[in-house]
Amino acid sequence: MHNPTAAMVVIGDEILSGRTQDTNSNYLARQLTLLGIDLKEVRVVSDNEEQIMRAINDLRMKYTNVFSSGGIGPTHDDITADCIAKAFGVPIDVREDARAALAQNYENPEVELTEARLRMARIPDGAVLIDNPVSKAPGFSMENVHVMAGVPLIFKAMLAGLLPKLKTGKKLLSETVNVKRKEGDIAKVLGGIADDNPDTSIGSYPYYEGGQFGCNLVVRSPDPKRLADVTAIIRKAFTDT
Amino acid sequence: MHNPTAAMVVIGDEILSGRTQDTNSNYLARQLTLLGIDLKEVRVVSDNEEQIMRAINDLRMKYTNVFSSGGIGPTHDDITADCIAKAFGVPIDVREDARAALAQNYENPEVELTEARLRMARIPDGAVLIDNPVSKAPGFSMENVHVMAGVPLIFKAMLAGLLPKLKTGKKLLSETVNVKRKEGDIAKVLGGIADDNPDTSIGSYPYYEGGQFGCNLVVRSPDPKRLADVTAIIRKAFTDT
Numbered sequence: 001m002h003n004p005t006a007a008m009v010v011i012g013d014e015i016l017s018g019r020t021q022d023t024n025s026n027y028l029a030r031q032l033t034l035l036g037i038d039l040k041e042v043r044v045v046s047d048n049e050e051q052i053m054r055a056i057n058d059l060r061m062k063y064t065n066v067f068s069s070g071g072i073g074p075t076h077d078d079i080t081a082d083c084i085a086k087a088f089g090v091p092i093d094v095r096e097d098a099r100a101a102l103a104q105n106y107e108n109p110e111v112e113l114t115e116a117r118l119r120m121a122r123i124p125d126g127a128v129l130i131d132n133p134v135s136k137a138p139g140f141s142m143e144n145v146h147v148m149a150g151v152p153l154i155f156k157a158m159l160a161g162l163l164p165k166l167k168t169g170k171k172l173l174s175e176t177v178n179v180k181r182k183e184g185d186i187a188k189v190l191g192g193i194a195d196d197n198p199d200t201s202i203g204s205y206p207y208y209e210g211g212q213f214g215c216n217l218v219v220r221s222p223d224p225k226r227l228a229d230v231t232a233i234i235r236k237a238f239t240d241t
Numbered sequence: 242m243h244n245p246t247a248a249m250v251v252i253g254d255e256i257l258s259g260r261t262q263d264t265n266s267n268y269l270a271r272q273l274t275l276l277g278i279d280l281k282e283v284r285v286v287s288d289n290e291e292q293i294m295r296a297i298n299d300l301r302m303k304y305t306n307v308f309s310s311g312g313i314g315p316t317h318d319d320i321t322a323d324c325i326a327k328a329f330g331v332p333i334d335v336r337e338d339a340r341a342a343l344a345q346n347y348e349n350p351e352v353e354l355t356e357a358r359l360r361m362a363r364i365p366d367g368a369v370l371i372d373n374p375v376s377k378a379p380g381f382s383m384e385n386v387h388v389m390a391g392v393p394l395i396f397k398a399m400l401a402g403l404l405p406k407l408k409t410g411k412k413l414l415s416e417t418v419n420v421k422r423k424e425g426d427i428a429k430v431l432g433g434i435a436d437d438n439p440d441t442s443i444g445s446y447p448y449y450e451g452g453q454f455g456c457n458l459v460v461r462s463p464d465p466k467r468l469a470d471v472t473a474i475i476r477k478a479f480t481d482t
Contacts, residue, residue, distance in 0.1 A: 206391075
C-alpha cells in the first residue's frame with residue numbers, strides 16, 4: 001500500500017519576482033508529512049492562464065491531490081478559479097452558497113457585495129467549497145484539486161478544514177543525527193549503510209555554519225523498530241558518544 | 242526585444258518533507274529581477290532520477306536559463322550531476338580541472354581526496370565549471386543549465402560568479418502603493434486602471450495583519466516615466482494623501 005501523493009502549485013508573480021518569500025509550500029509540506037501524504041513536487045508559476053493550466057493539468061493526472069495557493073481574490077490579476085474551470089472544461093459562475101458565505105462579511109450585503117467582490121463567489125461547476133473562517137471568501141475542491149488563498153493566515157485556516165477530509169497514509173517517521181564532519185569524510189561509509197538498508201531512506205543535508213562544515217543525517221521509515229536500528233548504526237559509525 | 246527568461250529546479254527531499262524551507266529560489270528571484278532576467282517558473286522535486294530529468298528537460302527547452310540547487314555533494318543521495326549527463330545524453334567522469342579545484346581543500350590531496358569526495362569532481366562532458374569560493378567543489382553549466390549547490394551560502398557564492406556571464410535584459414522597475422483597504426473595495430477601479438494601461442503590469446497583493454486587511458499594489462514597467470505616471474494614478478485613486 002503506497003501513501004497518497006500530492007503536488008502543490010504556488011500561483012503569483014510576486015513570488016517569482018522575489019518580492020514575497022513563499023512560506024505556504026513549507027507549511028503544507030510539514031502538515032502532509034504528519035499525515036502520511038507524500039508531497040512529490042511543487043511548482044511556482046506566474047499569474048498567467050497558460051502557465052496555471054499547464055501546471056494544474058500536468059499534476060492532477062499524476063498525483064492523488066493537488067493543492068494551489070494564490071489568485072482567488074477580487075482583483076483583475078486573480079484568475080485561478082477561471083483557469084481551473086477551463087482546465088476541467090466546466091462552466092463557472094457566481095454560486096449561491098459561496099455568495100452567502102461572502103455576505104457574512106457585510107452588514108449590508110446588497111450594497112457592499114460589489115461586482116468585484118462577487119468575483120470571489122464564482123465557483124467552477126461541480127466544485128465543493130472550502131471554508132474560509134478568516135475572511136469568508138471560500139476556496140474550493142474541484143475533484144482532486146484544492147484551490148486556496150495565498151495569504152498565509154487564510155491558507156492555513158482553509159487547510160485546517162480541508163485536511164481532515166483527505167485520505168491519509170502511513171506516517172513516515174524520522175530521526176536526525178547531527179555529525180560535525182564534512183560529508184566527504186563520511187560519504188563512503190554512509191553509502192554502505194544506505195545500500196545495506198534499502199527499506200529505509202537515508203538523506204544527508206550538509207550545512208556550513210560559523211566556519212564549520214557539518215551535516216544532518218536523516219533516517220526515514222514508517223517502521224519504528226527499523227528507524228531505531230538504522231539510526232543506531234549511523235550514530236555508532238559517526239559520533240563519538 | 243524580450244528579456245531572457247529563466248526557471249529554477251530546487252532538488253531535495255528535505256524541502257518536500259518540510260524539514261528545510263527553501264530560500265535559494267527567493268534569493269535567485271531577487272537577483273534575476275535586478276538583471277532583467279524574467280524568472281518564469283520554479284519546480285521543487287525530490288532526489289529522484291526520473292523527477293530531476295523530467296524537470297530539467299521540460300524547462301531547458303522552454304527558457305533561456307535553468308538554474309538548479311542541490312544534490313551535488315559527495316553522498317549517495319547526490320545524483321544531480323548524473324541526471325544532467327543523462328538528460329543531455331553525454332558521458333560523465335572525474336575531470337582534471339574539477340579535481341584540481343577540490344584538491345585545494347586538502348593538505349594531502351592524495352590521501353584526503355577520497356573516492357567519495359571525487360564524486361564531486363565528476364562533470365558531464367562539455368560542461369563549464371562554476372567556481373565555488375566557499376568549499377571548492379565546483380558547480381557547472383551544461384549549455385543553458387546551471388547546476389549549483391543547495392547550501393545557501395555556497396549557492397549565493399556560485400551565483401555571484403555565474404550571473405555576470407549571462408545575457409541580461411531590461412530591468413523591470415517597480416513602485417508599491419500600500420492601501421489600507423480591502424481588495425474588494427478597490428478591485429473595480431483598479432481593474433479599470435489596469436485595462437487603461439496595458440503596457441504596465443499591475444499586481445494586487447493582499448495581506449492581513451493585526452486584524453486589518455490591506456493590499457500592496459505593485460506597478461511594474463521598464464519605462465520610468467510610465468511607471469511614475471501609473472503609480473500617480475493609483476495613488477490618487479486610493480490614498481488620501
